[in-house]
Structures are given as structure tokens and as C-alpha cells.
Amino acid sequence: MGGSQSTFQGFNLQEDAFDAEEFKEALDAWLAPMHLQSSRPFLIGWYNQQREITADGTQRIEGPDDGVAYAVYSVPGYLDVVIEHFARERPSTGFVDGATDAILAQLRQALPAELEPQVVNTDEGPPYYHVQTIGNVCAEDEHIEAKDIPNDGDDWEEDLSDRLEETRDPKMWGSESEMLRKIFGVNVHPTWGGWYAYRALIVLRKGTQASLQKPEPMAFLATEDKKRILAEYNLRHQLCVWRDLSDSHPAEKRYSPEEYFFFTETSPDKRRRFLEMKASLMTAVPAPRWPSL
Incomplete structure (x- = not known):
């Protein structure tokens, strides 16, 4: 696995010289045409330690503690990539994961083999990883929990x-009061709010950097915004109002109306019909967006 691709050339891949921030720049350059971004780099050990604290060590990442990893998430515009993949491949199901898998297959070939990269679609598995923990430990987004908001009376x-x-x-939640009353937490991005979705995890087992500094947890939301987001997320999740950082959230930093309806649609048949209609408007089958190997 692994190959040579110009975006990742020029790195000194000796273990004692790996630069996680420099590698992120190259990774983001490769991902950008697909409306994908990478998280800040984080160490495998940071994530595993947090999972020990919060979840008895489940969903661990296998690798050295000082191995570097990145999450990959989609941002507004990713639906265009899904539509183009459908136009090329005409899958009968798994429309979003199929588009993601095609990109990740190319990324595996592009990443330097010397780093022993593992690239996983986090929506599929196995293995399975907890993306909220990843976003929290690398300070890519802010995790909001009701219990962490000060009680001001x-x-x-x-x-x-x-x-x-x-x-x-x-009928959906059960009859126990504890579950009916539970306020679920959520992660929010400082740029995209909730208008993004984690898609993949990249683990570089030979890309080690013990000197990488662990960032402080992200905390950019005002208390009232936290309350509003948690209320909207739990009461009216499907309306996606919770995804806006504020009443003045920029329109270009949220999904288009088509993306909103597509990604909240649960019927595979309706999704497929939408993709068929979009593909029928194309005058030619689009080429993949990823850089050539």
C-alpha cells in the first residue's frame, strides 16, 4: 500500500524528522478539491488515554502512542462530489460512503508507504472509532455537554x-424517565458550526512526533449559544438550526438547500432518485477530482 504523489513529495520521512503540521498542509491540499479537510494532527496516545477515561478503553486506535493521526471531514459542497461519483459508478446503495471510499482508495495510494498509513472510513468500520473524542482531543471542534454549562439560576x-x-x-425512546429526559451533547466547529461531517481517520504508524504539543480543548462558544445549540439539537435535530453558530451564521458556511434535504433524507430510494435527476442534467460524465497519481 502507498505510492508516490507530488503533493506528498519532498518530506524527510525519517522518524525523528516527521513534521505533523507540514504534512497536514500537504494533506489538505490533496483533499481540498473534494470539499474535505483534515483535523489538527493528534497523537494516538492522546485519543487512547481519553477513551480510557470516558469509555473504559473501547474503540482504541492501534499504534504507538507517539504515532500521528488526522481526522478527515466533509464541508459544504461535498454533495457535488457524491453526485459526480454517482454519475460515474451508478451505485444502487451506499451513495455517500461509496464516494468517500473511492476517495480514500486513492488517498491510500498517494500517501507515502514509509509512514505505514492506515485510512479508515469512520462511517463504516470495522474498526470503529469515536469521532467526537477525536475532535475533542485534537481541538478541532468544541464538545458541548449540559453538565459542563454553569448553572446561573x-x-x-x-x-x-x-x-x-x-x-x-x-415508542422510540422507551419509558424510562432517565432516557426521556437525557440531554445529548454535540460537537461544533468554529468555522462550520454543525455543517460538517467526519468521514475518515488517517493513522501514520511510522509518522511519529513525540514532541507534538497537545492543544487545550477548544472553547469558543458563549454560554447562551451553548444552551441554544443543545436545545435545538435535542428538541428539533432534524431542522438543523443547531448547526448554525449564531443567528448570523454565514450562508456560505452551511449546506446548500439541496445538501440539507439530501443529507437529512433517510429513504435510500429518494436519495437515489435525487442523484439520478442530478446526473441526468450533466452533459458528460465528470472526471474524478482527486489529483492524479
Whole structure:
């Protein structure tokens, strides 16, 4: 696995000279045409340590503690990549994962083999990884939990739980009060808000950098915005209002109306029909966007 591609050439790939930040620049340059971005680099050990604390060590990343890894996430515009993949391949199902897998297959060939890269679609697995933990440990986004918001006497948490218990359907959520009242946490990006989606994990087992400094957890949201986002996320998740950082969230930093409807649509048949209609408007089958090997 692995090959030579101009984006990743010019690196000194000796273990004691690997530069995670420099490699991220090359990685982002390769990903950009597909409306994909990479997270800040993080060490395998950071993630595994956090999983020990929060989840009894489940969903660990196998590799040396000082091995470097990156998450890959899609941003607004990724639907165009999915449509183009459909026009080329005409899959009957797995439209988004199929487009992602095609990109990741090319990326595996482009990454230097000396780094022993592992590239995994985090929406499929196995193996399975916890992307919220990844986003948190590399400070790519801010994780919001109700319990972490200071109580300023307005009883907002209790009020929100009351509303959830009143509106959640026991047929879906069960009859236990604890689950009906539970406020689920969410990650939010400082640029994209909630208008992004983790797609892949890249692990470089021979790309080690023990000197990489662990960033402080990201904290950019005001308390009132945290409350609003958690309320929208739990009460009206499907409307995606929670994805906006504020009432003035830039339109270019959110999904297009078509992306909103496509990515919230749960019917594979409707998704396929949409893709068929979009592909029928093309005058020619588009070439893949990834750089040539």
C-alpha cells in the first residue's frame, strides 16, 4: 500500500524528522478539491488515554502512542462530489460512503508507504472509532455537554429535560424517565458550526512526533449559544438550526438547500432518485477530482 504523489513529495520521512503540521498542509491540499479537510494532527496516545477515561478503553486506535493521526471531514459542497461519483459508478446503495471510499482508495495510494498509513472510513468500520473524542482531543471542534454549562439560576437544564420528556415518543425512546429526559451533547466547529461531517481517520504508524504539543480543548462558544445549540439539537435535530453558530451564521458556511434535504433524507430510494435527476442534467460524465497519481 502507498505510492508516490507530488503533493506528498519532498518530506524527510525519517522518524525523528516527521513534521505533523507540514504534512497536514500537504494533506489538505490533496483533499481540498473534494470539499474535505483534515483535523489538527493528534497523537494516538492522546485519543487512547481519553477513551480510557470516558469509555473504559473501547474503540482504541492501534499504534504507538507517539504515532500521528488526522481526522478527515466533509464541508459544504461535498454533495457535488457524491453526485459526480454517482454519475460515474451508478451505485444502487451506499451513495455517500461509496464516494468517500473511492476517495480514500486513492488517498491510500498517494500517501507515502514509509509512514505505514492506515485510512479508515469512520462511517463504516470495522474498526470503529469515536469521532467526537477525536475532535475533542485534537481541538478541532468544541464538545458541548449540559453538565459542563454553569448553572446561573435560570433552571434551563431542568426546563429542557422537562420539554424532552413531554415530547419524546416512548415508542422510540422507551419509558424510562432517565432516557426521556437525557440531554445529548454535540460537537461544533468554529468555522462550520454543525455543517460538517467526519468521514475518515488517517493513522501514520511510522509518522511519529513525540514532541507534538497537545492543544487545550477548544472553547469558543458563549454560554447562551451553548444552551441554544443543545436545545435545538435535542428538541428539533432534524431542522438543523443547531448547526448554525449564531443567528448570523454565514450562508456560505452551511449546506446548500439541496445538501440539507439530501443529507437529512433517510429513504435510500429518494436519495437515489435525487442523484439520478442530478446526473441526468450533466452533459458528460465528470472526471474524478482527486489529483492524479
